[in-house]
Amino acid sequence: GAVVSQHPSRVICKSGTSVKIECRSLDFQATTMFWYRQFPKQSLMLMATSNEGSKATYEQGVEKDKFLINHASLTLSTLTVTSAHPEDSSFYICSARDPTAELYYEQYFGPGTRLTVT
C-alpha cells in the first residue's frame, strides 16, 4: 500500500528559530500533498495544499510567510515554520494523493511531527 513518511517525528526548538519538516511519498508520486495541524484533543485542520512545481495554496487564517511550503519534487514536500513561537507548538501531519490510483481521491497520511517550541 501507499506509504508516506515524515521527518523528524519530534522536534524541540527555541523561540525565534526556524524548523523544517519533510514529507515524502515512498512508493508513489504525489502531485498534491496536504499539510494539517492538530492541537491536543482537537481535530485536524488543513493548513495548505502543496502542488509540485507551483506555489502552495493556504487556507484562510494561515500565515504563508510563517509556514513556508515547498513541493520541489513529486515525492517531497517541506514545511518550514519560521520564527517559531510557543503557540506554534502542535502536531503537524502531511498527506498525499496518488493521482494514478484507482481510488482517485484517496489520501495517505504520514505519521506526524510533534513540534515543541520553548
Place this chain on the structure above:
Amino acid sequence: GIQVEQSPPDLILQEGANSTLRCNFSDSVNNLQWFHQNPWGQLINLFYIPSGTKQNGRLSATTVATERYSLLYISSSQTTDSGVYFCAVTTDSWGKFQFGAGTQVVVTP
C-alpha cells in the same frame, strides 16, 4: 464550507461489545474516508467509502450519500480498537479534507 458532524463524541465499551459511530455531512462529497488515530498520532486508513458498504474484518462501514451520512460499525471490540475515529470528506477537485471532530473510543478489558 461543508459541515461534518460526528457522534457520539465519546464512547466507552467493554471488550467484546459492538458499536456504531456516525458521521453526518451537509453537502455532496466526492470522497469520504474513516480513519483511526492511534495513541502515537498516526492516522490509519480504515475505509475509502464515498458511497456503499464495505467490510474489513471486524469493521464495516456504510455511506448513504443521498442522505448525507456514514456509519462505522465496530464488532467484538478489542482494547486495540481504542483511539480516536475520524470521518473526513472532500468536495473539491483537489481533494482537500474537512475532518469531523472525532469520536474518542475507549475499550476496557
